[in-house]
Amino acid sequence: MADKKLVEQITSRDQDFAQWYTDIVKKAELMDYASVKGFMVIKPAGYAIWELIQQQLDARFKETGVENVYLPLLIPESLLKKEAEHVEGFAPEVAWVTQGGTQPLPERYCIRPTSETLFCDFYAKDIRSYRDLPRVYNQWCSVVRWEKETRPFLRSREFLWQEGHTAHATLEEAQERTIRMLNVYADFCEQVLAMPVIRGQKTDKEKFAGAHETYSIEALMHDGKALQAATSHNFGDGFAKAYGVTFADKDNTVKHVFQTSWGATTRLIGAIIMVHGDDSGLVLPPKVAPTQVVVIPVAAHKPGVMEACRDVADRLGKCFRAKIDDSEKSPGFKFAEAEMRGIPVRVEIGPRDLEEGKAVLVRRDTREKYVVAIDSIEQETAALLDTIQKEMLERARAHYASHTSVARTYEEFADCIEHKPGFIKAMWCGDQACEDRLKEDFAATSRNIPFAQEHLSDTCVCCGRPAKKMVYWGRAY
Amino acid sequence: MADKKLVEQITSRDQDFAQWYTDIVKKAELMDYASVKGFMVIKPAGYAIWELIQQQLDARFKETGVENVYLPLLIPESLLKKEAEHVEGFAPEVAWVTQGGTQPLPERYCIRPTSETLFCDFYAKDIRSYRDLPRVYNQWCSVVRWEKETRPFLRSREFLWQEGHTAHATLEEAQERTIRMLNVYADFCEQVLAMPVIRGQKTDKEKFAGAHETYSIEALMHDGKALQAATSHNFGDGFAKAYGVTFADKDNTVKHVFQTSWGATTRLIGAIIMVHGDDSGLVLPPKVAPTQVVVIPVAAHKPGVMEACRDVADRLGKCFRAKIDDSEKSPGFKFAEAEMRGIPVRVEIGPRDLEEGKAVLVRRDTREKYVVAIDSIEQETAALLDTIQKEMLERARAHYASHTSVARTYEEFADCIEHKPGFIKAMWCGDQACEDRLKEDFAATSRNIPFAQEHLSDTCVCCGRPAKKMVYWGRAY
Structure with a gap:
């Protein structure tokens, strides 16, 4: 018999999922809050899981030709500002360095919230000719985003991640890399984390700041809420034009490169907890169990x-x-x-x-x-x-299947939200106004437009006009 | 025959060592300067060496019971200031964050130049009783020190490293850990990097800010200059007293813990270049060759x-x-x-x-x-x-042996500095005034007081008073 002293102190998962999550994080000694507000200390038991995620994800990256590098922690404000959408997306949530040593800096530097701008700046110097392409670089590092509300592993002012940044001669090649990396993440989540995911494209509203197209994998937590487990972006040549990243092609003309980026974070530890954990604590898939x-x-x-x-x-x-x-x-x-x-x-x-x-x-x-x-x-x-390992994936798949509903009308959507926690599959007209309304009315967001499309009905679940795509919807972490 | 096109562009090592070094760094594509002043981009060929260093050093750490963790990037100013010597040593060279998101911060945060203060803050909450000891934690991360002059891998405003931070119940145990980790570094440098090192204690002048005792391993570069390859510090209970890190001992009394820290950095890549490289480029020991x-x-x-x-x-x-x-x-x-x-x-x-x-x-x-x-x-x-692998170490040892001189008097010291680039072994009275004078006159610093002491003469090489210790001296990177 397991001793009750330890387990008594955990809240029941069905009673209060949020408190249950916090209890596990604490009792399994995965992390602790730092006295630096919004920042976390990842303790040995948590970091060891991250090391196993890193090793196995990194090996999968390298099989596809990825090379690791390290770029600076800081971004000069003028560099951040060159791509308009990107700076608009990130400027409100960065931390600014204004003094170095004893001197005020002539220009503010922000701590990287993500490194597109630094990679562009580097590639602009580093890439000369088609012979230098593709560049398929990645870095493992931490980033800072000044979040207002934080939750262990899910949202904090600093988190650990990897960010891949690639440059290609053609849009097709960039698109191929974008999808390839999405598939690497999906395969990793299923085979290593025993966590089924939905592969698909983000709507324009949910796209990454500055991206041409964003793709994601979406997982379902035990409480029926969705979690974006990784993203992969095709930038087209937008960043390259803003930062002057060009190459001399075989025909001797100078062209802009096409870029991608893709990332996964310590959130994945939160996902493992919320997909597999139970009232006795953490349940780790063998492949990431320290x-x-x-x-x-x-x-x-x-x-x-x-x-x-x-x-x-x-x-x-x-x-x-x-x-x-x-x-x-x-x-x-x-x-x-x-x-x-x-x-x-x-x-x-x-x-x-x-x-x-x-x-x-x-x-x-x-x-x-x-x-x-x-x-x-x-x-x-x-x-x-x-x-x-195998049965944990099967159980998670069964949970996903039993927690995915179909809504054909606004009323059905409302009913799903009320009574059926989980993903909602529903048709969409493609208009952002409908996304806005569903978010406003139900706090539900479009998770992604899955690659595996189904024809559920002819009309948009929200406005009733002709539907263009099937979308996965849900409340999300 | 090797093609001359590539090698012609390298400066001869004997002609201009500094330029030769920079040429190799560039031609072997190890790193590049970022447009962020003083920061570097570690390129794939350089980062792959760092990954091999990390893997092998980390495995050696774990064999001694080290667990990896991750602590915050930022340190509130009030936290940094609790240990007087420490803040005095580091405050002039840190970068300050004054704004998070759209709001000015109520208190400045510095980007960690090293994490003693954060570990103390964490241990103060985390350690309760003797059962919690020892804590033997380490983190791999980057740190920022606002250096004025920078050189690839050797000195830059941001560098990658590992920093171990431990807490113990007794001073003896802390001392044992301090020396044990120094030996791990020394063995790693010799067996993996094929680089012989001198193990010893730093003089008070060269101690780490806030340390009770600092130990180092010192390596000799091809040009006869020294390089501190790693350090290990015993803090006694000084930090514990400043930060209130206590534990209830077996006898139920509350005591302060005794702490250590130890680190090695991407400098090691610079050391590999300068110990083994030649006029055709880099020469990598097989164990760290990507x-x-x-x-x-x-x-x-x-x-x-x-x-x-x-x-x-x-x-x-x-x-x-x-x-x-x-x-x-x-x-x-x-x-x-x-x-x-x-x-x-x-x-x-x-x-x-x-x-x-x-x-x-x-x-x-x-x-x-x-x-x-x-x-x-x-x-x-x-x-x-x-x-x-074996012969590279032997050659480096022979180079060290043939570039280590003995000086018994000030004149002999001057002669060595002038004519015999390399380490100088000389007796020392223990007075910092003599260290200051040798630094002033010859730009030579005490490297360390080696564990392997020899009695070279009865008197201090500088002042002629009775000598207490043999010291390794040299010009250093």
């Missing part, structure tokens, strides 16, 4: 138990991210703690198990128990981790 | 050559960071380019080699050539990479 298996001795004082547990932990440590909890806490407390931290598999070994050459494997996600032979514990654990 | 082996076809148009090269590159790619240069440049140009980038081994395969089932391996460091059987190319390459 500890995949924990061995917990039962009746540790009995002869042979601790030795056997250490031996099993050593063996498991050669195949997985495994550890032993040989502290002096009670087994029940350790079980609860392992559950709170979302460790996918725990191994219990007590004197009777030992006599029979057996161990008990317990799944975090379903709590099912399996009695297995200690001799084959590596194989059993490997198979169980695979099963967990 | 590409360890490049396969270059000779007479690529002849039947079978390209296929054989691709096959060899595929095989090598399974064992090493290997690639093929199948571009349309001439082989000579490719050789020069591979040399400029410091790739440890190049494989040349031409029609005649192919007939005989042979390939030519060429070492970057010595240019020696080896004709080997293609059948055993993996083993031959592995052995050669090992040899290169």
